[in-house]
Amino acid sequence: MKKLVFVLLLMSAAVLAAENGMAGYVSRYGVEETTKRLVEILRKKGVTLFKVIDHSEGAAAAGLELRPAKLVIFGNPKIGTPLMQCSQTLGLDLPMKMLIYKDEKGVVHALYNTKTYLMWRHGIAPDCAAESQKKMDKAIKMFAKYATGNLKGEGQKR
Known part of the structure; x- marks a missing residue:
């Protein structure tokens, strides 16, 4: 059993490293x-x-320059609270955030933490508040798609 858990943790770490949680x-x-x-x-x-x-x-107030970048912080306690009941440390990453920024090539991105990363980071099992996990994941993706004009799926993923 310990070997199986170890292998699963290694596999999870590899997946998360590949996507960087974003x-x-x-x-x-x-x-x-x-x-x-x-x-x-x-x-x-x-x-x-x-x-x-x-x-x-x-940045400008500090006399520095930075390409356009805005962080939008938002949430829904009906979804977030059950997840924090699974692991209260999730409060470090909730409410949800989305970074909207222009990169060095002038391309604008809407970026967020993935559900997989957040659940892994805070040790939340897939069956703990599973419905909230599903709702959070679906909502953040839909919000990002709407904000970027990619609702019909023809948009370019980051």
């Missing part, structure tokens, strides 16, 4: 419009919007 979509829009669309869908779906942090603005 996923997202390339946006058809600029950072401002992508952020606006994300906020729009969050409000429409009744998700709590906690904060939009403008990293570029913060």
Whole structure:
């Protein structure tokens, strides 16, 4: 049994290392419009919007330059709380976040932590709050697709 657990942990680590725990979509829009669309869908779906942090603005205030980058922090306690009941350390990564930024080539991305990474990081078993895990995963993907203009699946994954 110990060998099986060890092998599964190694396999999980390999998968997570490959994806780096992040996923997202390339946006058809600029950072401002992508952020606006994300906020729009969050409000429409009744998700709590906690904060939009403008990293570029913060950099400028410090006399530095940074390509456009905004972090949108949002959540739904009906989904997040059951997951934190599985592992309260998940509160370190909740509420959810999505980074919308322009890369060095001028391409705009909407990036988020994957469910697989979060569950692995906090040691949450697949059967603990399984419905919340599924809802969180489905919601973050849908929000990213909407924000980036990729709802019909024709969009480019990051």
